[in-house]
Amino acid sequence: MIYSTALRRGALALLLCLSAGVATAQDTPVEGGRLDLVVQPEPPSLFIGITTNGPSLLVAGSIYEGLLRYNDKLEPMPSLAESWEVSDDALTYTFHLRQGVKFSDGEPFSSKDAMFTFTKLLPETNPKWREVMRHVETIDAPDDHTVVFKLNAPYGPFIRSFAYTLAPMIPAHLYEGTDFAKNPNNDNPVGTGPFELKEWKKGAYIDLVKNPDYWAAGKPHLDEVVYHVVPDAASRATAFETRTVSVLPGGSVENFDIPRLAKEEGVCTTEKGWEYNAPMSFLWLNNRTAPMDNVKFRQAVMYALNRPLMQKVVWNGYGKVASGPITSTIPFYDKVDPQYDYDPKKAKELLKEIGYDGKPLRLLPLPYGETWQRWAEVVKQNLSAVGIPVEIESTDVAGWNQKTSQWDYDIAFTYLYENGDPALGVARNYITSQITKGNPFANVEGYSNADIDKWFDEAAVAASDDERQALYTKIQTKLQEDVPVAWLQELSFPTLYDCKVHDLVNTGLGIGNSLGDTWIEK
Amino acid sequence: MLRFLIGRVVKIVIILFAITVLNFCLIHMAPGDPALVMAGEAGDADPQFIEDLRRQFGLDQPFYVQLWTYLAHFAQGDLGYSYRQQASVASLILDRLPATLILSISAFVISLAFGVLAGVVAAARQGRWSDSIISTVALLFYATPLFWMALMAVLLFSVNFGWFPAFGYETAASSYTGLARAWDIAQHLVLPAVTLGLFFMATYVRITRASMLEVNRLDFVKTARAKGLKSSVIQRRHVLRNAILPVVTLAGLHAGQLVGGAVLIETVFAWPGIGRLMFEALQSRDYNLLLGVFTVSAALVLLFNLFTDLVYRVVDPRIRLA
Numbered sequence: 047m048i049y050s051t052a053l054r055r056g057a058l059a060l061l062l063c064l065s066a067g068v069a070t071a072q073d074t075p076v077e078g079g080r081l082d083l084v085v086q087p088e089p090p091s092l093f094i095g096i097t098t099n100g101p102s103l104l105v106a107g108s109i110y111e112g113l114l115r116y117n118d119k120l121e122p123m124p125s126l127a128e129s130w131e132v133s134d135d136a137l138t139y140t141f142h143l144r145q146g147v148k149f150s151d152g153e154p155f156s157s158k159d160a161m162f163t164f165t166k167l168l169p170e171t172n173p174k175w176r177e178v179m180r181h182v183e184t185i186d187a188p189d190d191h192t193v194v195f196k197l198n199a200p201y202g203p204f205i206r207s208f209a210y211t212l213a214p215m216i217p218a219h220l221y222e223g224t225d226f227a228k229n230p231n232n233d234n235p236v237g238t239g240p241f242e243l244k245e246w247k248k249g250a251y252i253d254l255v256k257n258p259d260y261w262a263a264g265k266p267h268l269d270e271v272v273y274h275v276v277p278d279a280a281s282r283a284t285a286f287e288t289r290t291v292s293v294l295p296g297g298s299v300e301n302f303d304i305p306r307l308a309k310e311e312g313v314c315t316t317e318k319g320w321e322y323n324a325p326m327s328f329l330w331l332n333n334r335t336a337p338m339d340n341v342k343f344r345q346a347v348m349y350a351l352n353r354p355l356m357q358k359v360v361w362n363g364y365g366k367v368a369s370g371p372i373t374s375t376i377p378f379y380d381k382v383d384p385q386y387d388y389d390p391k392k393a394k395e396l397l398k399e400i401g402y403d404g405k406p407l408r409l410l411p412l413p414y415g416e417t418w419q420r421w422a423e424v425v426k427q428n429l430s431a432v433g434i435p436v437e438i439e440s441t442d443v444a445g446w447n448q449k450t451s452q453w454d455y456d457i458a459f460t461y462l463y464e465n466g467d468p469a470l471g472v473a474r475n476y477i478t479s480q481i482t483k484g485n486p487f488a489n490v491e492g493y494s495n496a497d498i499d500k501w502f503d504e505a506a507v508a509a510s511d512d513e514r515q516a517l518y519t520k521i522q523t524k525l526q527e528d529v530p531v532a533w534l535q536e537l538s539f540p541t542l543y544d545c546k547v548h549d550l551v552n553t554g555l556g557i558g559n560s561l562g563d564t565w566i567e568k
Numbered sequence: 569m570l571r572f573l574i575g576r577v578v579k580i581v582i583i584l585f586a587i588t589v590l591n592f593c594l595i596h597m598a599p600g601d602p603a604l605v606m607a608g609e610a611g612d613a614d615p616q617f618i619e620d621l622r623r624q625f626g627l628d629q630p631f632y633v634q635l636w637t638y639l640a641h642f643a644q645g646d647l648g649y650s651y652r653q654q655a656s657v658a659s660l661i662l663d664r665l666p667a668t669l670i671l672s673i674s675a676f677v678i679s680l681a682f683g684v685l686a687g688v689v690a691a692a693r694q695g696r697w698s699d700s701i702i703s704t705v706a707l708l709f710y711a712t713p714l715f716w717m718a719l720m721a722v723l724l725f726s727v728n729f730g731w732f733p734a735f736g737y738e739t740a741a742s743s744y745t746g747l748a749r750a751w752d753i754a755q756h757l758v759l760p761a762v763t764l765g766l767f768f769m770a771t772y773v774r775i776t777r778a779s780m781l782e783v784n785r786l787d788f789v790k791t792a793r794a795k796g797l798k799s800s801v802i803q804r805r806h807v808l809r810n811a812i813l814p815v816v817t818l819a820g821l822h823a824g825q826l827v828g829g830a831v832l833i834e835t836v837f838a839w840p841g842i843g844r845l846m847f848e849a850l851q852s853r854d855y856n857l858l859l860g861v862f863t864v865s866a867a868l869v870l871l872f873n874l875f876t877d878l879v880y881r882v883v884d885p886r887i888r889l890a
Binding site for chain 2: 082087090091099173174176177227228233234245247249251253269272274277280281285287288290337401441443445446447463465482485486487547550
C-alpha cells in the first residue's frame with residue numbers, strides 16, 4: 047500500500063482547494079467561455095492510440111484519458127482509476143475503475159475497454175507500451191471495474207506508466223477486430239475526456255466542445271476550446287499580441303520573443319508542466335571514431351562549453367544547466383561529482399595531453415528553428431576557442447533523423463524526453479542493447495559499458511526505491527566520469543497566457559492533460 | 569476548336585504521367601524516410617515500430633514495385649493514402665484546394681486589373697510626375713521580399729490599426745453561414761491577396777507600360793490618329809488590344825506559379841491552402857501526399873496554360889490554335 051499515503055495527501059489537497067474556493071470569490075471557477083490556443087505544428091492525427099507526437103498529445107489529452115494523472119512531483123493521482131493498491135511484494139497492481147464513466151458516443155467505459163487497450167491495441171501500436179508489457183506476467187479483469195496486473199518482477203516505473211500519453215483508454219466497441227491504422231474513428235476520436243471534437247478544419251483550427259456526459263460533476267468549466275494552427279512563429283506571436291489566442295503553449299514562439307511578450311500587461315508565464323517529459327538536451331559525441339572515442343577529449347569538450355552563457359543568452363535564462371544525465375525533476379536524480387564548469391584552459395590542457403591533431407569535426411544542429419541554429423553557433427565558437435575546428439552541417443528534420451540514426455555525424459544536437467522515470471527515458475541512451483542502427487531515439491553515441499548495463503537493469507527491477515536510488519547514484523557518478531555525451535541543458539518551454547486564464551497547468555504533463563479544470567475569469 | 573481541345577487534353581494526360589514518374593523518382597532520392605520522421609515526432613521508437621511503419625508505407629518493397637503500384641493506382645484516379653495523416657490524399661487535397669484557389673485567383677485578378685490600369689496610365693502620361701510615381705512604386709514592390717511585405721502588412725493593418733484579421737481563412741470556430749461567412753472570408757482575404765498580388769502587379773505595370781509605348785509608335789496608330797479618331801478610343805481599341813498580348817503570355821506563366829508559389833504567403837497568414845500542405849508533406853517525407861499535391865498543381869498549371877491559349881484567341885482572332 048505504498049501509494050495510499052499519496053492518495054490521502056491528494057484528497058487533503060482537494061479539500062483545501064475547495065475550502066479556499068469558498069473563502070475567496072476570485073478563486074471560484076467561472077462557468078462557460080471559450081479558450082483559444084495555438085498548436086504547433088498541426089497534429090497529423092488526434093488518435094493518440096497510434097500517433098503520439100507532441101501536438102497530437104496536446105490536443106487529444108482533452109479527449110482521451112488514462113487511468114492515472116501525475117502531479118509535478120510525478121506522484122500518481124486518480125483519473126479513470128479511482129483508487130489502486132500495490133501488493134507488499136510490489137508484484138500485484140490492482141486498479142479500481144471509476145463507475146458511471148461514458149465515452150463521448152454514449153457507450154459506458156469498463157474494464158473491457160481497459161483490457162482491450164492494454165493487451166491488444168497498445169502492444170501493436172506503441173513501442174513504449176511494449177517495453178512496459180515485457181514486465182507484465184498477466185492482466186485480469188475480475189469484474190467490470192477492476193483491472194489487476196501481475197508483474198514477473200518488481201518494476202519501479204510501472205506506476206508511472208498510466209498517463210494518457212502512454213496509455214489512453216480506447217473504446218473497444220469501435221476498435222476491436224479492425225485495422226487500427228485505417229479505422230474511420232481515427233478521424234473522429236471517441237474518448238472519455240472532458241471535451242469532444244466538434245470540427246477540425248485542416249490547416250486552420252481544431253474546435254473542441256464540452257462533453258456533456260463528462261464523469262466529473264461540474265466539469266469542464268469551459269464550453270469550448272479552439273486550437274489555432276499558425277505555421278509561422280512570428281505570426282503566432284502576433285496572434286497572442288492581438289489576443290486572438292490567449293495561450294501560447296511551451297515551444298510555440300521563438301525563445302527570444304518570450305521576454306518581450308511576457309513583459310506585456312496581463313500576461314503570465316509558467317515553466318511548469320514539463321516535469322514528466324523532462325526534456326534533456328545534449329550533444330551526441332560519436333564514441334566510435336577518433337577523437338571522440340577518447341574520454342579525455344570528451345571531458346575537454348565539457349570544459350570548453352560555456353553552458354551558463356548558453357542558458358542565459360540563447361535561452362534567455364529559461365531552463366537549467368544540466369548537472370548530469372538525469373533531469374532534476376525526475377525521480378532518483380542526484381547531483382554528483384565530477385561537475386564540469388566552464389574552464390577553457392583545462393580543456394586545452396586535456397587536448398594537449400592526448401595529442402589532439404586539430405582534426406576538423408562535423409556538427410549537426412537540430413532543425414527546430416532559430417534558437418537551435420544559434421545554439422549550434424555558440425557551441426562552434428566555444429570549441430574553436432580551445433582549438434577544435436567545427437563545421438556546421440545543417441539539414442531538415444528528415445535529414446537529421448537519417449544522419450543520426452545512421453551514425454553519420456561527429457557531434458550532434460539532440461534532446462530526449464525522460465518519460466517520468468530514468469528506466470524509461472534515460473537508460474535507452476546509455477545501454478549497450480540500445481545500440482541499433484536506424485533508430486535515432488536510442489544509444490546513438492555508441493557508448494558501451496558492462497557495469498552501466500548491469501546497474502540500469504538492476505535499477506529497473508529493484509524492489510525498493512532506496513535500492514533504486516543507490517544504483518542510479520552509482521550510474522550518474524560513472525557517467526559523469528565517462529562523459530559519453532556532452533550534457534547541455536534541462537530544457538524549459540515556458541507557457542505564455544492571459545492572466546485571466548486559471549488552472550491551466552495542473553499536472554506534471556502540462557496543458558495537454560488538464561483543460562478539464564481550466565476556467566476564464568470574467 | 570474541338571479537335572484542338574481533345575488534342576490538348578490528351579497531351580495534358582501524357583505530360584501528367586511523365587511528371588508523376590519524374591516526381592516519384594526525385595522524391596525518393598531525398599535523404600530520410602517517413603517512418604523515421606513519424607517515429608521522431610513521437611520521440612521514441614523501437615526497431616519493430618519503425619519496421620511496421622515501413623511496411624505500412626510500402627517502403628520495404630523494391631523501388632520499381634513501389635513506382636508500379638503508385639502508377640497503377642494513379643491510372644485509376646486513386647492518389648493513395650497518407651498514413652501519417654490517416655486520411656486519403658484526395659480528401660486532404662480537396663479540403664485545402666478551395667482556399668488556395670480563392671487566394672490565387674483574387675491575387676491574380678487584383679494584380680492584373682490594377683497592373684494593367686496603372687501601366688496604361690503611366691504610358692499615357694509618359695515622362696510626367698504621375699508616370700514617375702507609378703514606375704517607382706512598381707519597382708519598390710517588385711524588389712521587396714514577399715515575406716517582409718507580409719509581416720509589415722500584418723504589423724500595420726492588424727496589430728496597429730486593427731482593420732483586418734492578422735491570419736486565417738475565416739474566424740475560427742464561428743457559426744457564420746451564407747453571406748455572413750462570405751463577408752468573413754473576404755475580410756480575411758484582403759491582406760494575403762493584396763500582398764501576394766503586389767509583386768505580380770509590379771511586373772504587369774512595367775510590361776504594360778513598355779508595350780503600350782511600343783505599339784503607340786506603330787504606323788496603324790498614326791493612321792488611326794490621321795483618321796481623326798478620339799485619343800481614348802485609339803488607346804482602348806487599337807493600342808491596348810495589341811499591347812496586352814505580352815501581358816497575357818506572362819500572366820499565363822504566373823497563373824501556374826500562383827498555385828504552388830503561395831507557400832510563403834500561406835505560411836505567414838496561416839492560410840489553409842495546398843502550398844502549406846505541400847511544404848509539410850515535404851518536411852515529413854509523406855510521399856503519397858507530396859506526389860498528390862505535385863500532381864494536382866501540375867494539372868492546374870496545364871489547365872491555366874490551356875486557358876491562356878484560349879484567351880489569346882479571344883484577344884486577337886488572328887492567332888491560330890494548334
